[in-house]
Amino acid sequence: MLKRYDDKKPVAGTEQFVPGAATTWTFTFDPKAQGGLVRGSVAAATEATLEFDIESHVVDAKNDYDVAEAIVLRAILAPFYLVFLGPVFGADVRDYGGDGSVGVGDRLLNAVHVINPLMAWPLGTPTAGEDHVVEVRRERLPAKVCPPLALELAILGRGTTATLPVVVAADGKFEVDAMPVVAQVWDQGVRAELRDRNTGRVEPVPGFGPRLGQYLASTGLLVELEWGVARAADTRSAYEKFRVAHANSRYEAEIGERLAEIDWRDAIRGDRTSLLVFAATRPTHPRAAEAKARVEELDWQEAVGADTIRAYEMFLAAQPDGLRAEMARRRLADLGAVRDRERALRVDTPEAYRRYLADHPDASDADAVRARIALLDEQAPVWQATCATGTADAFRGFVAKNPASPWVNAAQRALQDLEGRDIVDLIEEGKIEVGASGGGIQSAGLDVKRLAPYPLVVRVPAGTYLVASRSSAQNMVVTRDTTMKLTDVASFVRLDVACANKPKDIPHSGDSFALERPAHNGQLARLAAVLDRAKVDYATRQAAVWIVTDDATYGGLGILVSRPMGAISGGSRVIGPEAAARALQLCADAGIEIRGTQLLADRESFAPQLPDGELKTWLAAQQPSPQKQ
Numbered sequence: 001m002l003k004r005y006d007d008k009k010p011v012a013g014t015e016q017f018v019p020g021a022a023t024t025w026t027f028t029f030d031p032k033a034q035g036g037l038v039r040g041s042v043a044a045a046t047e048a049t050l051e052f053d054i055e056s057h058v059v060d061a062k063n064d065y066d067v068a069e070a071i072v073l074r075a076i077l078a079p080f081y082l083v084f085l086g087p088v089f090g091a092d093v094r095d096y097g098g099d100g101s102v103g104v105g106d107r108l109l110n111a112v113h114v115i116n117p118l119m120a121w122p123l124g125t126p127t128a129g130e131d132h133v134v135e136v137r138r139e140r141l142p143a144k145v146c147p148p149l150a151l152e153l154a155i156l157g158r159g160t161t162a163t164l165p166v167v168v169a170a171d172g173k174f175e176v177d178a179m180p181v182v183a184q185v186w187d188q189g190v191r192a193e194l195r196d197r198n199t200g201r202v203e204p205v206p207g208f209g210p211r212l213g214q215y216l217a218s219t220g221l222l223v224e225l226e227w228g229v230a231r232a233a234d235t236r237s238a239y240e241k242f243r244v245a246h247a248n249s250r251y252e253a254e255i256g257e258r259l260a261e262i263d264w265r266d267a268i269r270g271d272r273t274s275l276l277v278f279a280a281t282r283p284t285h286p287r288a289a290e291a292k293a294r295v296e297e298l299d300w301q302e303a304v305g306a307d308t309i310r311a312y313e314m315f316l317a318a319q320p321d322g323l324r325a326e327m328a329r330r331r332l333a334d335l336g337a338v339r340d341r342e343r344a345l346r347v348d349t350p351e352a353y354r355r356y357l358a359d360h361p362d363a364s365d366a367d368a369v370r371a372r373i374a375l376l377d378e379q380a381p382v383w384q385a386t387c388a389t390g391t392a393d394a395f396r397g398f399v400a401k402n403p404a405s406p407w408v409n410a411a412q413r414a415l416q417d418l419e420g421r422d423i424v425d426l427i428e429e430g431k432i433e434v435g436a437s438g439g440g441i442q443s444a445g446l447d448v449k450r451l452a453p454y455p456l457v458v459r460v461p462a463g464t465y466l467v468a469s470r471s472s473a474q475n476m477v478v479t480r481d482t483t484m485k486l487t488d489v490a491s492f493v494r495l496d497v498a499c500a501n502k503p504k505d506i507p508h509s510g511d512s513f514a515l516e517r518p519a520h521n522g523q524l525a526r527l528a529a530v531l532d533r534a535k536v537d538y539a540t541r542q543a544a545v546w547i548v549t550d551d552a553t554y555g556g557l558g559i560l561v562s563r564p565m566g567a568i569s570g571g572s573r574v575i576g577p578e579a580a581a582r583a584l585q586l587c588a589d590a591g592i593e594i595r596g597t598q599l600l601a602d603r604e605s606f607a608p609q610l611p612d613g614e615l616k617t618w619l620a621a622q623q624p625s626p627q628k629q
Contacts, residue, residue: 002061014051021047036178062129150197157190383407390454420457438507462528466513498545543583577606
């Protein structure tokens with residue numbers, strides 16, 4: 001016997017993978033592949049057991065002996081084997097016949113296999129002779145096998161992923177063309193991965209993005225592809241990015257058109273200011289007239305909704321030549337007539353009635369008003385004498401002695417005037433003239449001239465609104481109650497105020513203001529009263545007002561800085577963490593809902609800087625509304 005060997009053939013479909021066994025995966029990539037081609041090979045192996053059909057073979061030794069040598073050697077060696085070696089090798093005799101038992105024939109054949117190489121010595125080297133299958137069996141043995149692969153090529157870019165199936169040939173090689181999906185995912189950061197869905201294994205394809213970009217640029221496809229990307233995104237940033245990458249492309253005019261459409265889209269989604277900016281920056285655009293019309297419509301709806309004199313005045317100031325300007329003027333005249341009549345009736349003096357008739361000569365009640373003037377003039381001397389005295393006792397005596405006089409109402413109001421009246425009421429009744437001027441961000445000056453023939457006590461309550469005549473200047477709100485007694489004809493007083501429009505200019509001495517009752521649905525009035533009682537510093541007062549009027553963030557509050565005189569930059573923040581937190585607390589004390597404020601949602605930017613104590617604990621307990629969070 002020259003040799004013995006086993007021929008193992010795996011039985012298909014009998015793999016049993018070892019749980020937890022590591023899978024080795026070798027991935028190669030061809031960097032020379034052009035365009036969108038990804039070409040390479042993949043080989044995987046893991047531990048398993050596998051059934052094998054095993055054939056045991058023996059190969060006879062063969063040598064070219066002459067007949068005499070063969071007979072002599074066999075005659076000498078055969079008895080030697082049968083006598084001495086047969087019992088030793090007997091246990092290893094195979095069932096060559098395959099009949100289930102080992103007989104003499106099997107032993108002789110086995111002897112031949114053993115003796116043949118002995119016969120060859122020392123005359124020559126044996127060669128392979130006849131190959132015999134001596135046994136067939138089936139066994140389960142450990143093996144390295146290729147696990148089932150489910151490969152795909154993933155192209156990632158522009159926030160999306162496109163996948164392509166990967167078909168692996170028998171030798172492990174594959175080739176995938178990514179070009180059909182490049183238009184869906186292309187951007188400058190595009191990349192590719194080879195993925196196995198069965199194991200979750202991911203292998204990046206090196207250099208895919210740059211190589212693809214070079215290919216697209218060389219073929220002229222890059223401009224068209226990136227224009228498609230920009231057009232699909234249809235955003236300002238996408239078009240600007242395309243313009244930077246491909247200056248002076250044939251799409252430049254269309255980019256301008258698309259940017260104009262985006263401006264229009266943003267404008268109609270935004271507010272009045274957005275529409276005005278669009279009309280101002282693109283006056284020749286076909287939509288410019290529509291933008292102006294939409295602004296007028298917004299202004300008109302706001303005026304009609306308020307239906308007040310000030311609302312229509314603001315409408316006419318913004319739209320003096322608008323389509324609804326004449327309607328606004330007519331409604332303004334009607335409301336003004338009603339206001340002036342009510343004011344004249346409330347004041348009930350000849351002067352008030354004469355002003356009313358001068359402004360409204362065609363009033364329907366003009367005859368009744370003239371009759372009232374005649375009656376008042378008839379009994380005016382007694383009233384004028386009482387005003388000359390100008391004391392509370394004089395007015396009470398007038399009422400007691402002249403109960404039927406048409407001047408009784410005036411006498412009763414005079415008693416109220418001596419006790420103290422709201423400055424806006426006194427302005428409306430024509431008893432004072434007021435000139436309000438700017439004085440920085442913390443104070444405003446008030447020049448008051450008395451028109452009534454007797455002394456007055458003027459009250460300027462916290463929350464009174466000062467509306468700037470200059471549209472770019474800040475409006476102001478009075479933060480402390482102020483009272484002044486007008487015994488002289490004129491007087492001056494300085495008011496403590498806070499800014500009510502954070503982004504606008506700080507008022508200066510040349511700015512003038514009109515006084516109005518508290519705005520913002522009474523929130524400022526309630527807040528100002530709380531601020532007055534709390535006696536807090538200016539930084540806290542200003543922060544609280546900006547919470548109501550501007551819904552300020554903590555960063556926005558930082559617009560207020562203190563600089564050395566003459567400095568135009570730098571400086572230190574005025575409204576710090578404690579002022580911001582205290583302002584929120586005071587707003588809550590005034591009954592203002594703070595859960596929806598920007599400042600409360602922004603508290604993590606300043607709360608950690610607060611010292612431990614009651615204020616920090618209170619702030620931590622407040623919960624912003626879900627929308628703000």
